[in-house]
Amino acid sequence: MRIDIITVLPELLESPLSHSIVDRAVKKGLVEIHVHNLRKYGKGPRQQVDDYSYGGDAGMVLMIEPVYQMIEELRAEREYDEIIYMSPDGEIFDQGIANELSLKENIILLCGHYKGIDHRIREHLITREISVGDYVLSGGEIPAALVTDAIVRLIPGAITDETSALSDCFQDGLLSAPIYTRPADFNGWKVPEVLLSGNPKLIRTWQDEQAIERTKALRPKLLEE
Ligand code: SAH
Numbered sequence: 001m002r003i004d005i006i007t008v009l010p011e012l013l014e015s016p017l018s019h020s021i022v023d024r025a026v027k028k029g030l031v032e033i034h035v036h037n038l039r040k041y042g043k044g045p046r047q048q049v050d051d052y053s054y055g056g057d058a059g060m061v062l063m064i065e066p067v068y069q070m071i072e073e074l075r076a077e078r079e080y081d082e083i084i085y086m087s088p089d090g091e092i093f094d095q096g097i098a099n100e101l102s103l104k105e106n107i108i109l110l111c112g113h114y115k116g117i118d119h120r121i122r123e124h125l126i127t128r129e130i131s132v133g134d135y136v137l138s139g140g141e142i143p144a145a146l147v148t149d150a151i152v153r154l155i156p157g158a159i160t161d162e163t164s165a166l167s168d169c170f171q172d173g174l175l176s177a178p179i180y181t182r183p184a185d186f187n188g189w190k191v192p193e194v195l196l197s198g199n200p201k202l203i204r205t206w207q208d209e210q211a212i213e214r215t216k217a218l219r220p221k222l223l224e225e
Pocket of ligand 1: 087110111
């Protein structure tokens with residue numbers, strides 16, 4: 001799989017994408033992640049990528065030309081399954097979308113900044129719009145890093161013990177059961193007895209019950225679905 005991220009602030013993406021599971025997946029060759037600085041196609045000596053909005057609203061708007069040229073450069077090399085704009089008014093990202101995107105070959109994530117992007121980009125170049133929640137951030141970089149992380153950890157081989165990703169929250173439409181590690185007793189705060197029983201069947205039953213109970217309490221809507 002290949003993920004291309006287009007941004008005016010590549011530095012914002014450096015750290016989140018160069019550690020832990022994502023970094024390991026890249027090093028194992030499971031995914032290629034390329035971050036592109038939009039300024040490459042900026043206009044004039046100052047490599048301008050944004051301008052004032054028509055209509056006079058406050059805030060700078062990313063211009064269509066640099067975005068168009070950047071996307072054209074990428075599209076000349078390969079076909080993309082999705083060209084995604086990170087946007088607060090897009091479809092709300094969830095585990096289902098992460099699963100779906102993890103099966104794609106090539107995707108582009110476009111990060112907006114400032115006031116947003118020229119709407120013609122959304123009309124003519126973008127195939128999908130994804131939001132990370134109903135709140136507004138300063139740029140699409142953190143959302144793009146978030147989406148990338150959620151996708152990459154699902155690629156087979158990214159997590160060494162694959163069942164680990166499969167038993168995560170939401171994968172079976174339920175929250176996961178509580179987890180514990182040593183010591184079994186800390187200050188009298190005990191790990192549930194059943195987990196120390198060594199009986200996989202009992203443990204599994206307990207985990208299933210816990211998953212349903214926690215989902216009922218914390219995300220009842222998941223059960224309705
Ligand atoms: N004026 C826009 C917000 C711009 S925020 C509006 O009212 O909708 C600047 C950029 O941050 C956006 O272009 C988008 O790429 C990104 N962004 C902000 N909040 C986001 C969210 N919740 N999900 C995904 N991207 C977001």
